[in-house]
Amino acid sequence: MKASAFDYVRPPDLAGVLDMLRQFSGAKLIAGGQSLLPLLNLRLARPTLLIDIGRTEALRAIEDRGTHVRIGAAVTHAELEDCLIPDCPMLRTVAGGIAYRAIRNRGTVGGSLAHADPAADWPLAMAALGATVVVEGKAGHRRLPADGFMLGAFQTRLEEDELVVAVDVPKLSPDARYGYYKFCRKTGEFPEASAAAVFDPFSRTARLYLGALSGPPQPLHDLAATIARQGLAAIADVAIADAVDRVAAGDSIERRMRCAAVTRALKEVFAE
Amino acid sequence: MTTVAFTLNGVPISADVQPRTHLGDFLRDGHRLSGTHLGCEHGVCGACTVQINGAQARSCLTLAVACDGAEVMTIEGFDHDPVMADLREAFTTHHGLQCGFCTPGMLIAARDIVLRVPDAAEKTIRRELSGNLCRCTGYVGIVDAIASVIEKRKERTEAALATPARTAAAFATFEPIAPSSTASRSPSSRETLTFAREASLRPGWTRFDESFVIHKPRAVIWELFGDVRRVAACLPGVEVTSCDDTSAKGRMMTKLGPIAASFAGSALITRDPANWSGTIVGAGTDSGSGSRTKGEIVYRLGPIEQDEMTRVDLSVLYNLQGSLAQFSRSGLAQEFARQLVAKFAENCSSQLGGGQPAAPASQSLDVGKMLWLASLAWLKQIFRRSN
Known part of the structure; x- marks a missing residue:
């Protein structure tokens, strides 16, 4: 239950972090460490060098960029839970439901996206919000859609020398509606099934995603489009089960939990 | 050793620590502050909760070295x-x-x-x-x-925080813009694994079935499966140190994101030519994480299309103990197993010069970034919730 030995550096700025990443190919980035420390303590991960980016100033800002809000990669879940960003209300809802407050105080948005645990909240929520992951590396700056950023369990489109610096979350119009639901065996545990929905008539976006699968979150585009056109009338058990079956295989319990997560996320969308 | 300096219960301290020392150990062993209790040491139990810069945090999930300059309060500081x-x-x-x-x-x-x-x-x-x-x-x-x-x-205060209201607009229907498609998603490819949660299984054991098709006659596949070294060559990360027709010893390297393990173990192999089937029973240990696995793989070969192609059916039964079993996450194993079998099928095909396997055409194989190398039985179990 004790981590194996590693070296530790905390470069003063982002340039220093990128330099270290370039120099040491076996290095592992650590921000809040709330997913990495368990792996280290269990010796399931045995990196030789940790590069701490948890306090890197350039990754700590929340900025209004007009059409979207830029969330720095090292912004913690608790910081998003505690501040209400008027045009991104869903961030607060999602952040407040992640694990426990003690975890949220240290765990970061960028860390969650880069760690790419399929059951994590941000990969699902950011896909549903149509967010863009901003990445920095040797090859320079890249902008990658949150949907598709995770390739599989613990795999992302990040190259070895790259890190997530921010995530751009599009603002929602006042008419937008969203829903987020997850099934946890115990409050704060990783969910067994999760779903996120965002409908914005102003930007004409309809996004519905199923999360906590074996791989990345899966979109239910057709169902979302039908709901956008027809409203509440399009929400039927059969349609939801059909959409879920198309993207995820599983036993009957998993299937029912997934359908229920979608149904309940949609219920929030249509809640008075 | 790295020097760390921070304020502990209001008193400035400075100490040399190994980077791997977590704050809980640092407090208890280095400063005799044994009020901070260590339970699970992976963030689940909360016994080690302390306050860092005014916010509660897990001392077992915080490196002491990362607390440099912080204000740390333990239960002893709240007297x-x-x-x-x-x-x-x-x-x-x-x-x-x-x-x-x-x-x-x-x-x-x-x-x-x-x-x-x-x-x-x-x-x-x-x-x-x-x-x-x-x-x-x-x-x-x-x-x-x-x-x-x-x-x-x-x-005393009658102070209450106002909770912000959610967007109150009613749902308005609209014609959505078609979403830009991202990673290719083939629904059928996700339907390849079936899992059994059979009551008859012993506790801690899991079984799953998987199958794939190779564009070669059954006899060719049968011959390949009879050669331990050739089969091992098709399994990413597997290295055979010694083997004969009925047994093998070796090592399996696995890597998935930050997780890495190296299982040393042995297997016994039996083949039943009359039924075109075989059984591999094996066990292995990862000394790094103290994880142990044992399992049984049964394969059966069936001809399709007048024996132009072969369908390989696998049935895997396994058990895992130690850290990897403890670090459980449902659903993940399914994905790993699916990808590993797909990779195995692809490697078998290319070794036999048969081109790409016909099914399952896994979308993940297109990904150029398969960091992981994995053991089928091992992976299946890693994140499986224990029954």
Whole structure:
């Protein structure tokens, strides 16, 4: 239950972090460490060098960029839970439901996206919000859609020398509606099934995603489009089960939990 | 060793630490602050909760070296704190503890709740307390204690936080813009694994079935499967050190994101030519993480399309113990197993010069970044919830 030995550096700025990443190919980035420390303590991960980016100033800002809000990669879940960003209300809802407050105080948005645990909240929520992951590396700056950023369990489109610096979350119009639901065996545990929905008539976006699968979150585009056109009338058990079956295989319990997560996320969308 | 300096319970300290030392060990071993209790050491139990820069945090999930410049408070630092004094008294009055192991963490979490959510009702208190486990009280006394302190403070201040209202607009229908397609998603490719949660299985054992098709006659596949070294060459990360027709010894390297393991083990192989089937029974140990696995793979070859192609059916039964079993996450194993079998099928095909396997055409194989190399049985079990 004790981590194996590693070296530790905390470069003063982002340039220093990128330099270290370039120099040491076996290095592992650590921000809040709330997913990495368990792996280290269990010796399931045995990196030789940790590069701490948890306090890197350039990754700590929340900025209004007009059409979207830029969330720095090292912004913690608790910081998003505690501040209400008027045009991104869903961030607060999602952040407040992640694990426990003690975890949220240290765990970061960028860390969650880069760690790419399929059951994590941000990969699902950011896909549903149509967010863009901003990445920095040797090859320079890249902008990658949150949907598709995770390739599989613990795999992302990040190259070895790259890190997530921010995530751009599009603002929602006042008419937008969203829903987020997850099934946890115990409050704060990783969910067994999760779903996120965002409908914005102003930007004409309809996004519905199923999360906590074996791989990345899966979109239910057709169902979302039908709901956008027809409203509440399009929400039927059969349609939801059909959409879920198309993207995820599983036993009957998993299937029912997934359908229920979608149904309940949609219920929030249509809640008075 | 790295030098770390921070304020501990109001007193500046400085010490040399190994980077791998977590804050909990640093406090207990280095500073004799044994009020911080270590339970699970992977963030689940909450016994080690301390306060870092005014916010509650897990000392087992925080490196001491990362606390440089911070203000750390342990339960010992709250002796003269008025809120903590109220909580201590309330925990006594309401029987909020028995053995006391969870209590330091409980108190620090409770103080955070009282100050951060000053209007918390029972449901909120329970939700906020979900990260701290207690095996004695059933939580009733603890929740009552916290509620009583909140009530007491309300009487004093009557301050309540306004919760921000959600967007109140009613749902308006609209014609959506078609979403830009991202990663290719082939629904059928996800339908390849079936899992059995059979009551007849021994506890801790899991079984799953998988199949794939190779564009070669059955006899060719049969011959390949009879050659341990050739089969091993098709399994990413597998290295055979010694083998004969009925047994093999070797090592399997696995890597998945930050997780890495190297299993050393052996296997016994039996083949049944009359039924075109075989059985591999094996066991292995990863000394790095102290994880052990054992399992059985049964394969059966079936001809399709006048024996132009062969269908390979696999049935895998396995068990895993140690750290990897402890680090459980449902669903992940399914994905790993699917990808590993797909990779195995692809490697078999290319070794036989048969091109790409016909099915399952896994979308993930297109990904140029398969960092992981994995053991089928091992991966299947890693994240499986134990029954």
